[in-house]
Amino acid sequence: DQQVKQNSPSLSVQEGRISILNCDYTNSMFDYFLWYKKYPAEGPTFLISISSIKDKNEDGRFTVFLNKSAKHLSLHIVPSQPGDSAVYFCAANGDGGATNKLIFGTGTLLAVQP
Amino acid sequence: DTAVSQTPKYLVTQMGNDKSIKCEQNLGHDTMYWYKQDSKKFLKIMFSYNNKELIINETVPNRFSPKSPDKAHLNLHINSLELGDSAVYFCASSQARGAVTEAFFGQGTRLTVV
Numbered sequence: 001d002q003q004v005k006q007n008s009p010s011l012s013v014q015e016g017r018i019s020i021l022n023c024d025y026t027n028s029m030f031d032y033f034l035w036y037k038k039y040p041a042e043g044p045t046f047l048i049s050i051s052s053i054k055d056k057n058e059d060g061r062f063t064v065f066l067n068k069s070a071k072h073l074s075l076h077i078v079p080s081q082p083g084d085s086a087v088y089f090c091a092a093n094g095d096g097g098a099t100n101k102l103i104f105g106t107g108t109l110l111a112v113q114p
Numbered sequence: 115d116t117a118v119s120q121t122p123k124y125l126v127t128q129m130g131n132d133k134s135i136k137c138e139q140n141l142g143h144d145t146m147y148w149y150k151q152d153s154k155k156f157l158k159i160m161f162s163y164n165n166k167e168l169i170i171n172e173t174v175p176n177r178f179s180p181k182s183p184d185k186a187h188l189n190l191h192i193n194s195l196e197l198g199d200s201a202v203y204f205c206a207s208s209q210a211r212g213a214v215t216e217a218f219f220g221q222g223t224r225l226t227v228v
Contacts, residue, residue, distance in 0.1 A: 034216055043118070043204050043219030044157070089157065099170050100145060100208050102217060104157040 003027045004092050006105035014113050019077040021108050023090030026071065030092040034102065035064060035075050038087045047088075048075070080112045117141050120205045120220035127195055128228055135190045135223045137205030145169075146188035147206040147217060148180060157204070163188050195227045 005024045013019045023033075031052040036044035050057040050064045050073065057064050063076045077084055090105040120137040127133050139146060147170070148160040161180040162170035168180070177193045192199060202224050206217040 036219075041221070043206075043221045045219070046216035049216060099162055099164075100147075100215065100217065101159050101162065101170055103159075104149075106155050107157075 002106075003030075004090055004103050004105040006088075006090055006108050008108050009106070010109040010111070012111045012113060013080045015082055016079045019075075019080045019084065019110055019112065021075040021077075021088050021090075021110065023073050023075075023105055024071060025073075025092055027092070027094055027103075028071070029094040030103075032093040033064070033066060033073050034091045034093075035062075036089040036091060036104075037084075038089060038107070044089055077110075080110075082112050082114050085110055085112045116220075118205055118207055118218050118220040120203075120223055122223060123221060124224050124226075126226045126228065129195055129197060131195050132191070132193045133195060133225070134192070135203055135205075135225075137188050137190070137220060139186055139205075139207040139218070141207055141218060143207040143209050143218075144185055145208050146182065146185070147208075148188065148190050149204040149206060149219075151202040151204065151222070153201070161188075161190075192225075195225075197227050200225055200227045 003026050034049040035047040037047045038044040048059050048062045066073045087107040087109050089107045091102040118139045145164045147162045151157045160174050163182040166182045179191045182188045202222045204222045205220040208217040209215045
């Protein structure tokens, strides 16, 4: 029962262009979403988050969009840089911080070509 | 000055052995976690402790036992290791419960059971 889905296992983008990573969820109780970035042989590192009361959150080159009616969120990276090449995980929380338990998607491998 | 550190980074052992993975965080966080990333890249929570109190215990075989001597440490003991236990195990920590905050992850321990 996969509650958070990232249907694209990989994405290749040219340097300078926009990268769009997608994530779908099934549990309407989720009210907080996070994106993590992971390099090989390292742990995931937090990138950006969004609360369900918002539909957009921006931090520099990274913007997360949330469409609650579609149970869909996306991460936009613009402009993409070779150093952005990594696996990106979408994660969700639905207990208001009671446990901070995160439900992760399976990740999307982003390759930014120079 | 690593925030969340876990040892060892790699662990190769035979079936039936008992092994431990150690985790320490110097962020002053109250909550610590163990996540497992299996061969299909699913990253799933196993356990969570808040101030040495167990708050999350997912459906994990009782061969796995977390131990938290203090709020800065959360160790994972695994008894009678099986081939299916091979995975990457990530320790993480976050601030106090009550609000969703991002988790900080260690670099992971790649466990291989032969």
